[in-house]
Amino acid sequence: MTAPTTGPPPASDPPTLLVLDADPLPRLGRLTGRARVEHADEATLAERLPHADVLLVWDFTSHAVRHAWPGEGPRPRWVHTASAGVDHLMCPELTASDTVVTNARGVFDQPIAEYVAALVLAMAKDLPRTLELQRSREWRHREGQRVAGTRACVVGSGPIGRTIVRTLKALDITTALVGRTPRTGIHGPDDLDRLIARADWVIAAAPLTEQTYGMFDTRRFGVMQPSARFINVGRGQLVVEDALAEALTKRWIAGAALDVFEHEPLTADSPLWGLPGLIVSPHMSGDTIGWRDELGTQFVELYERWEAGRPLLNVVDKQRGYVPGR
Amino acid sequence: MTAPTTGPPPASDPPTLLVLDADPLPRLGRLTGRARVEHADEATLAERLPHADVLLVWDFTSHAVRHAWPGEGPRPRWVHTASAGVDHLMCPELTASDTVVTNARGVFDQPIAEYVAALVLAMAKDLPRTLELQRSREWRHREGQRVAGTRACVVGSGPIGRTIVRTLKALDITTALVGRTPRTGIHGPDDLDRLIARADWVIAAAPLTEQTYGMFDTRRFGVMQPSARFINVGRGQLVVEDALAEALTKRWIAGAALDVFEHEPLTADSPLWGLPGLIVSPHMSGDTIGWRDELGTQFVELYERWEAGRPLLNVVDKQRGYVPGR
Numbered sequence: 001m002t003a004p005t006t007g008p009p010p011a012s013d014p015p016t017l018l019v020l021d022a023d024p025l026p027r028l029g030r031l032t033g034r035a036r037v038e039h040a041d042e043a044t045l046a047e048r049l050p051h052a053d054v055l056l057v058w059d060f061t062s063h064a065v066r067h068a069w070p071g072e073g074p075r076p077r078w079v080h081t082a083s084a085g086v087d088h089l090m091c092p093e094l095t096a097s098d099t100v101v102t103n104a105r106g107v108f109d110q111p112i113a114e115y116v117a118a119l120v121l122a123m124a125k126d127l128p129r130t131l132e133l134q135r136s137r138e139w140r141h142r143e144g145q146r147v148a149g150t151r152a153c154v155v156g157s158g159p160i161g162r163t164i165v166r167t168l169k170a171l172d173i174t175t176a177l178v179g180r181t182p183r184t185g186i187h188g189p190d191d192l193d194r195l196i197a198r199a200d201w202v203i204a205a206a207p208l209t210e211q212t213y214g215m216f217d218t219r220r221f222g223v224m225q226p227s228a229r230f231i232n233v234g235r236g237q238l239v240v241e242d243a244l245a246e247a248l249t250k251r252w253i254a255g256a257a258l259d260v261f262e263h264e265p266l267t268a269d270s271p272l273w274g275l276p277g278l279i280v281s282p283h284m285s286g287d288t289i290g291w292r293d294e295l296g297t298q299f300v301e302l303y304e305r306w307e308a309g310r311p312l313l314n315v316v317d318k319q320r321g322y323v324p325g326r
Numbered sequence: 327m328t329a330p331t332t333g334p335p336p337a338s339d340p341p342t343l344l345v346l347d348a349d350p351l352p353r354l355g356r357l358t359g360r361a362r363v364e365h366a367d368e369a370t371l372a373e374r375l376p377h378a379d380v381l382l383v384w385d386f387t388s389h390a391v392r393h394a395w396p397g398e399g400p401r402p403r404w405v406h407t408a409s410a411g412v413d414h415l416m417c418p419e420l421t422a423s424d425t426v427v428t429n430a431r432g433v434f435d436q437p438i439a440e441y442v443a444a445l446v447l448a449m450a451k452d453l454p455r456t457l458e459l460q461r462s463r464e465w466r467h468r469e470g471q472r473v474a475g476t477r478a479c480v481v482g483s484g485p486i487g488r489t490i491v492r493t494l495k496a497l498d499i500t501t502a503l504v505g506r507t508p509r510t511g512i513h514g515p516d517d518l519d520r521l522i523a524r525a526d527w528v529i530a531a532a533p534l535t536e537q538t539y540g541m542f543d544t545r546r547f548g549v550m551q552p553s554a555r556f557i558n559v560g561r562g563q564l565v566v567e568d569a570l571a572e573a574l575t576k577r578w579i580a581g582a583a584l585d586v587f588e589h590e591p592l593t594a595d596s597p598l599w600g601l602p603g604l605i606v607s608p609h610m611s612g613d614t615i616g617w618r619d620e621l622g623t624q625f626v627e628l629y630e631r632w633e634a635g636r637p638l639l640n641v642v643d644k645q646r647g648y649v650p651g652r
Contacts, residue, residue, distance in 0.1 A: 118447035139591035170496035
């Protein structure tokens, strides 16, 4: 996706690039002399935001942008977030403004797809139980499940969902992809219940929007097969966690894996840690060695486009809350 | 692989089919009236073997055939083992005899390849540690490894090794396959050290023969990269277990997974259960739901060929100890 340039050259020269997060950023050295780099944390963001030309949301776990965004006053003309999701920064004022928002589309696709394949195969081969038996030094032969020929329903038709489909297909898993808008090779929301009702693997990889919030609820878990497993690598709020807990406890489904949660980090007292048949991981599916470097490189490349007045890439449709797909 | 028929029609009518193992066998009912089915256990095998036309080694964990095989006297003209490996039954007298040996070639290929993919992905994504942290309710973000672009060396060029290669390639892993005889797409033993020296994943899937016994020893683990992981889904005796223990303890390699062992089942006092970075599983890589059924079907199909005087399939080269490949 490309978009028109973001208007006249910046007011300051070099432009002020405000970075949310004080951590050292790989690759940003390439912009020396071409950007005045300033850092902000959650406490100083509101004060610094009006003076910035560009905001780089490097700490993508923060919700500070939403709270600090200036209403009508001076504001950055471009916001980039080093994440696939943008739900943590969007607010009505930002949506209404002419500020362009871009995301890290592309960086996480393959790592997340591999992570999903790792979970699917681990559950099929009963690997968590194998590790448990190893700890108690018990030799107990069991039968695994063959994944070839099983059926997956992937919810979310962006590049992450599509890469998951490609990876699962490579393992001879039959896949169906569900998106907001039906088109060639992609089912619309109307097909969702029918598809998850016969899926062995239901995989959530959708952006968090008004349409997807809480979509995996008691009714949806009730539709799934008792042998089905559910995996969420999208956003925690796609899932009603209590409903999943009930589905697992009552064996409506055979298992689940969550990499994202309604509240992150998950606190030690969360009942989710101990749910039967649930694998809990700390929002790491997209994060492979070298990922920060890739995020830095991607931002620098976008900055060079912006600097040259060329159209930006990965431009988020602020109404919809994601980069519209091909 | 096909072979000539196994000589004149059987002495008894219907032929005597001796099954090593008293467990009920799926699919054998189809032979009712066409075979006199008798069962033997380790104690009675030697006594019954001379009266059998066919021996079905259904309990493939047993080494009883090797000990009970009659020297020059009457003996089955065909032995089938419900396993890929034949090392547990071969003895000089059986090798020298005109008895045909067949195996379960084909049944285990895809399950084992999926199992290897499960282990590769689990190790790349640090899944064992994730499950450990889950038990202690600790949220600790880590970076996984991207498997795409990594390098695997698969040792063993039979159908199992070749299916592993195909599956890993589907995950965009660069693969090299090593067999006994170099041919198109398959490296010979001379390339082994060079290939394992640069592999991220070294996967043992070879039959147990004089050439492969103990091939993964101190020297070979010493050649591997510190970041390498080793997986054995072949036979336990391919690996010098003490050498692997040393390699893991001294961090010569980053991790390993063993599904097969020198002595099975592994006893509770084995130090292997607790080795750092080692995943222990109970010889289950090829065993997926329905596998006994498949093994039964495969044997019945072979029996029908034998009965009709047609060439058998999956005929083992008794000198080499495996079914020679295409």
